[in-house]
Amino acid sequence: MAGGRLRRRSLAGRGAQAPRAPRDNDLILAEATALRRIGERGDEAFRAFFPELVESVRHRDAASGVERRGNVLGLLSGFHSLAEVRRAHPDGIDPRDAAWMWRRLLVALGDAHRSGVVHGAVVPEHVLIHPEAHGLVLVDWCYSVTFGESRTAPHVPAMVPHRVDTYPPEVAGRRPAVPATDVYMATRCVEFVTRGRLPGPLRALARGCTLPSPTDGPRTRSLCSTSSTGRWSGASAHAGSAPSTCPPRSDPHPTREKKETTMGSSSWSTDAHHARRAYQASAGSSGFDYHDDVTSAPRDQWRAHPSLDPRGVGVRESRDSDAHPNSLAVSVLFDVTGSMGRVPRALQTKLPDLFGLLLRRGYVADPQILFGAVGDATCDRVPLQVGQFESGNELEDDLGNIVLEGGGGGQTTESYELAMYFMARHTALDCLEKRGRRGYLFIVGDEMAYGSVKAREVRDVIGDDLDEDVTLPAILEELRRKYEVYFLMPTGSHHFRNGRVREFWERHLGQNLVLLDDLDAVCETIAVTVGLGEEAIDLEEGLRDLADAGSDQADVVGRALRPLARGRGAVATSTGLEGLAGDGPGVDRL
Numbered sequence: 001m002a003g004g005r006l007r008r009r010s011l012a013g014r015g016a017q018a019p020r021a022p023r024d025n026d027l028i029l030a031e032a033t034a035l036r037r038i039g040e041r042g043d044e045a046f047r048a049f050f051p052e053l054v055e056s057v058r059h060r061d062a063a064s065g066v067e068r069r070g071n072v073l074g075l076l077s078g079f080h081s082l083a084e085v086r087r088a089h090p091d092g093i094d095p096r097d098a099a100w101m102w103r104r105l106l107v108a109l110g111d112a113h114r115s116g117v118v119h120g121a122v123v124p125e126h127v128l129i130h131p132e133a134h135g136l137v138l139v140d141w142c143y144s145v146t147f148g149e150s151r152t153a154p155h156v157p158a159m160v161p162h163r164v165d166t167y168p169p170e171v172a173g174r175r176p177a178v179p180a181t182d183v184y185m186a187t188r189c190v191e192f193v194t195r196g197r198l199p200g201p202l203r204a205l206a207r208g209c210t211l212p213s214p215t216d217g218p219r220t221r222s223l224c225s226t227s228s229t230g231r232w233s234g235a236s237a238h239a240g241s242a243p244s245t246c247p248p249r250s251d252p253h254p255t256r257e258k259k260e261t262t263m264g265s266s267s268w269s270t271d272a273h274h275a276r277r278a279y280q281a282s283a284g285s286s287g288f289d290y291h292d293d294v295t296s297a298p299r300d301q302w303r304a305h306p307s308l309d310p311r312g313v314g315v316r317e318s319r320d321s322d323a324h325p326n327s328l329a330v331s332v333l334f335d336v337t338g339s340m341g342r343v344p345r346a347l348q349t350k351l352p353d354l355f356g357l358l359l360r361r362g363y364v365a366d367p368q369i370l371f372g373a374v375g376d377a378t379c380d381r382v383p384l385q386v387g388q389f390e391s392g393n394e395l396e397d398d399l400g401n402i403v404l405e406g407g408g409g410g411q412t413t414e415s416y417e418l419a420m421y422f423m424a425r426h427t428a429l430d431c432l433e434k435r436g437r438r439g440y441l442f443i444v445g446d447e448m449a450y451g452s453v454k455a456r457e458v459r460d461v462i463g464d465d466l467d468e469d470v471t472l473p474a475i476l477e478e479l480r481r482k483y484e485v486y487f488l489m490p491t492g493s494h495h496f497r498n499g500r501v502r503e504f505w506e507r508h509l510g511q512n513l514v515l516l517d518d519l520d521a522v523c524e525t526i527a528v529t530v531g532l533g534e535e536a537i538d539l540e541e542g543l544r545d546l547a548d549a550g551s552d553q554a555d556v557v558g559r560a561l562r563p564l565a566r567g568r569g570a571v572a573t574s575t576g577l578e579g580l581a582g583d584g585p586g587v588d589r590l
C-alpha cells in the first residue's frame with residue numbers, strides 16, 4: 001500500500017464513534033457487504049458517489065486472540081462534510097446550492113436502493129461534497145442494510161448519538177429499513193445545511209419526505225428511484241440555477257491557490273475518474289470528444305491533438321518531484337487501426353485497475369504513465385500520437401484526445417518502429433538517469449513493424465532531420481537501453497493467429513511477446529508485468545491480488561504471463577496491520 005494514498009479504518013464514517021471493539025465487527029462487515037453489492041449491481045455511471053472499497057482485512061491480537069475487522073478505502077481529496085459546510089455558514093447556505101447537493105444525494109441513494117442497499121445513516125457528517133466540482137460522496141456504510149444478505153439485520157443496527165433527531169421513527173423502533181428511510185434522512189440533511197431556508201415548493205416537498213410513516217406521501221414513492229440517466233425532477237427543478245450535472249475539475253483541492261506544476265506531479269484519484277465517467281455518461285459523451293470532432297470533418301483535415309502531436313517535440317520527461325520522488329516511467333503505445341481501436345476504450349475503463357494494482361498493492365511507489373497511439377505512416381493521416389508522462393488524472397485527457405483513425409495499410413505491418421524511434425530518442429527518465437532503472441514500454445498491437453525507421457517519415461511526422469534510415473534491430477537495441485520492451489498481442493485482433501506475426505515478435509523480443517486471450521485484460525496484464533519486473537510479487541501473488549481486487553481476469557493474465565514469469569521468484573512480505581487494534585467504546589446499539 002502506498003503511504004498517504006489509503007486510509008485503514010475500523011469505521012468509514014466521519015464524526016461517528018469508531019467501533020473498534022470486537023463486538024462491533026458486524027458494522028465493518030456491513031459496510032464491506034454494502035459497497036461490494038453496489039459495486040456489483042450499481043450503475044457504473046454513478047460509481048463516483050460511493051467510496052472505493054480497496055480491501056477488507058482482519059487482525060487477530062496475538063495476546064488475547066481477539067479478532068477485529070477493518071476496511072481500507074480510497075482517500076478523498078477536496079471534499080467537506082455537510083456538517084463542516086454548516087459550521088462555515090451558520091446562517092445556512094443558499095437553497096440554490098443545496099439543490100444540487102440534494103439532487104446528487106438522491107441519485108446516489110437511488111443507485112444504492114436499486115442495488116438492494118439502504119444506507120441507514122444519512123447524517124451531515126456522512127455526506128461529503130466537493131464545492132468547486134459539485135461532487136458528492138456518501139460515506140460510512142457501516143449502518144447499512146443489504147437486502148437478501150443473511151449477515152446483515154433488516155433494521156438499522158446503530159445510531160449516531162448526536163444525530164438522533166435526523167432519524168425517522170422506524171429506526172428507533174427497530175422496524176425494517178426501507179428506501180424511504182434514507183429519503184427522510186437526506187431531506188433532514190438539506191434542511192440542516194440550509195437552516196430551513198427553503199423556498200415554498202421545496203419546503204412542501206421536504207414536508208412530504210419527512211412524514212412520520214415510511215408509507216406516507218413522497219416517502220412511499222421513494223424519490224430516490226431516479227432513471228438510469230440520473231435525472232431527477234424534484235428539488236433541482238424548483239431551484240432554477242442548479243445544473244443537471246457538472247464536470248469534474250482537474251484540481252482536487254478547490255480552495256488552494258493554483259500553482260504551476262511539472263508533468264507527473266499530480267496524483268491519481270479514482271473518485272475523480274468515476275466522476276468524470278459519470279459526467280460523460282450523463283452528457284452522452286463517448287469520452288473521445290476530440291476524435292468525434294476531428295472525424296466529423298473531411299479526412300484530409302484530420303490532425304493529431306496539439307498535446308499529442310510528436311512533431312517538434314524535444315523530449316517527453318518522466319521526472320521526480322516532491323510529490324513523487326521515485327518516479328518510474330511506464331509507457332503504453334497501442335495500435336488504433338482496425339480491430340485494435342477498442343484498446344483505448346478498454347484502457348479508459350480500466351485505468352482505476354491499473355493504478356489500483358501499481359499503487360495500492362505497492363508494486364510501484366510513483367508510477368508515471370504515458371499513453372500513445374500508433375498507425376501506419378505510409379497511409380494514415382495521424383500515424384503517431386504521444387502524450388506526456390503523468391501521475392494523475394491528466395492521463396484521461398491524453399486518452400480522450402486520441403484520434404482513433406482505424407486505418408492502416410491493409411497489410412500485416414504498422415509503424416511501430418516509428419514509435420520506437422520517438423521513445424528511444426525523445427524521452428528522458430529520472431528512473432534511469434538517477435537510479436539506473438529502466439522504464440517499461442508496452443506496445444499493444446497485432447501486426448509486424450516495418451524493417452527500418454525511414455528518414456522521410458521521421459522528418460514528416462516527428463520533424464527530425466535524419467540522414468539515413470535506421471534498421472529495426474538497431475532502434476530496438478537503442479530503445480532497450482531505456483526500457484523493458486513488451487509487445488502485447490490480444491485475441492480478437494485481426495492477426496492474432498497469424499504465425500508470421502508471432503514469429504516476427506518472438507525473434508525480436510523473445511519471451512517479452514505476451515499473447516493475451518482477452519483485450520479487456522490489458523491493464524491488469526500491464527500492472528502484473530510491472531510488479532514482476534520490480535520484484536514486488538511473483539505471478540501467483542499477482543493473480544491473488546487481481547482476485548482480491550474483484551477482477552475476473554486472473555486466469556487470462558496467468559496464461560499470458562506464465563512464460564514470462566518462469567525463473568522469477570520474488571518474495572513479498574507483509575508489514576502487518578498496525579492501527580487496527582484498539583478498545584474504543586463503540587456506537588449506540590439498537
